[in-house]
Amino acid sequence: xxxxxxxxxxxxxxxxxxxxxxxxxxxxxxxxxxxxxxxxxxxxxxxxxxxxxxxxxxxxxxxxxxxxxxxxxxxxxxxxxxxxxxxxxxxxxxxxxxxxxxxxxxxxxxxxxx
Amino acid sequence: xxxxxxxxxxxxxxxxxxxxxxxxxxxxxxxxxxxxxxxxxxxxxxxxxxxxxxxxxxxxxxxxxxxxxxxxxxxxxxxxxxxxxxxxxxxxxxxxxxxxxxxxxxxxxx
Numbered sequence: 719x720x721x722x723x724x725x726x727x728x729x730x731x732x733x734x735x736x737x738x739x740x741x742x743x744x745x746x747x748x749x750x751x752x753x754x755x756x757x758x759x760x761x762x763x764x765x766x767x768x769x770x771x772x773x774x775x776x777x778x779x780x781x782x783x784x785x786x787x788x789x790x791x792x793x794x795x796x797x798x799x800x801x802x803x804x805x806x807x808x809x810x811x812x813x814x815x816x817x818x819x820x821x822x823x824x825x826x827x828x829x830x831x832x
Numbered sequence: 833x834x835x836x837x838x839x840x841x842x843x844x845x846x847x848x849x850x851x852x853x854x855x856x857x858x859x860x861x862x863x864x865x866x867x868x869x870x871x872x873x874x875x876x877x878x879x880x881x882x883x884x885x886x887x888x889x890x891x892x893x894x895x896x897x898x899x900x901x902x903x904x905x906x907x908x909x910x911x912x913x914x915x916x917x918x919x920x921x922x923x924x925x926x927x928x929x930x931x932x933x934x935x936x937x938x939x940x941x942x
Contacts, residue, residue, distance in 0.1 A: 753931060762834060763869075763877065763920055765931035777929045813876060819867060819922060819931060820888070822876040 720744040720821045722814050727826030734804050734830070740797040740814030740823055748792040750817045751775075754799050756810035757825075766812070767799065782808075804830045835860065836921055838934035844911055845942050852906040852937045854921030860932055864924045866904040868897055871918045871936075880919075881906060908939075916941050 726738040738754070754766040767788040768777040776788055787800040797814050811825040837855040844850045854866065866884050869877035879888055881897035884904065896907045904921055921934040 755931070762936045763922070763933040765933065768930060779930055818865075818882065819869075820879050820882060822878070824876050 720816065722816065722821060722823035724812060724814055724823045724826040727812065727828045729829045729831065730804055731832050732805060732830055735800070735802045736804065736828060738799040738801065738812055738814075738826060738828070740799075742795045742797065742814075742816070745816070747790075747795040752790060752797045752817070753815045753819065754788060754797075754812060755815055755819070755822075756808075756812045756828075758807075758810040761810075764810075769797070801828070804828075806830050834935040835925060835928070835932035836923070836934035838919075838921060838937045840935065841938045841940065843940040843942055846911050846913060848911050849907065849909045850911060850939065852908075852919050852921075852939070854904045854906070854934045856902050856904075856923065856932070858902060859927035860902075860923050860925040861899065861904055862902040863926055866897065866899050866921055866923045868895075868904075868906045869920045869922065870915075871920065872916075873918070877920060911941050913941050915939060 721743045723741045730736050751770045753768045756764050756766050769788045785803045789798045809830050811827050813825045814823045868881040870880050871877040880895050884899040885897045894909045898905050918936045918938050920936050925932045
C-alpha cells in the first residue's frame with residue numbers, strides 16, 4: 719500500500735534552517751510528481767512546492783520562494799524540502815503528497831520560535 | 833485568504849444531506865479537475881473525490897462530487913456522526929503554477 723512518511727521537523731529559531739524528508743513506498747516513486755503542503759495551527763491547507771518526476775520542473779509558493787528548496791532522490795524513493803531563513807509564519811505541519819494530491823503523509827511539525 | 837472560496841461551516845442532523853460548495857476562477861476550477869479532502873482533527877487529509885466526481889476505492893457512495901464552470905460541489909447523504917470533519921476542495925491553478933485549496937468547511941453533525 720502507498721506510504722509516505724515525513725521526518726525532520728522540530729523547533730528552530732527564526733532565521734534558522736531545517737531539512738524535511740519524505741520516504742515513499744508502495745508505488746513507483748519515480749513515476750510521480752510530488753508536492754509539499756503545509757497547515758499552520760488551526761488554519762487551512764497551503765501548497766508549498768511541486769517537483770516533477772525528473773526534477774526538471776519545480777514550482778514554489780510566493781511565500782517560500784527564495785528560501786525553500788525542493789529536491790528528490792528517485793534511487794532512494796525520497797523527497798526533500800530544505801528550509802532556510804525560517805520565519806515564525808512558517809510554523810506548520812508539513813505534509814508530502816503524491817501526484818495529483820491523492821495520498822498524504824502523516825505530517826511533520828515545524829515550529830519556528832525563539 | 834484562500835484562492836478557492838468555501839463556506840466556513842455547515843451543520844445538519846444525522847441521516848440528512850448536506851452540500852459544500854467551492855468557488856474558483858477560470859485559471860483553476862474552470863480549467864482543471866477538482867478534488868475533495870476530508871480531515872478529521874489531528875489527522876492528515878484524506879482524498880474523498882478526484883477528477884470532479886470520482887471516488888477512490890473504499891469511499892462510500894454517500895459522498896459525491898460535481899463541477900460546473902468555475903464552481904464545484906461536494907454532497908454527503910445519510911450523514912453520520914463520523915462524518916464530522918473539515919472538508920477542503922483543491923485543484924491546480926494555471927496562473928499561479930501551483931495547487932490551490934479552499935479555506936475549508938467545518939461539518940458538524942448535530
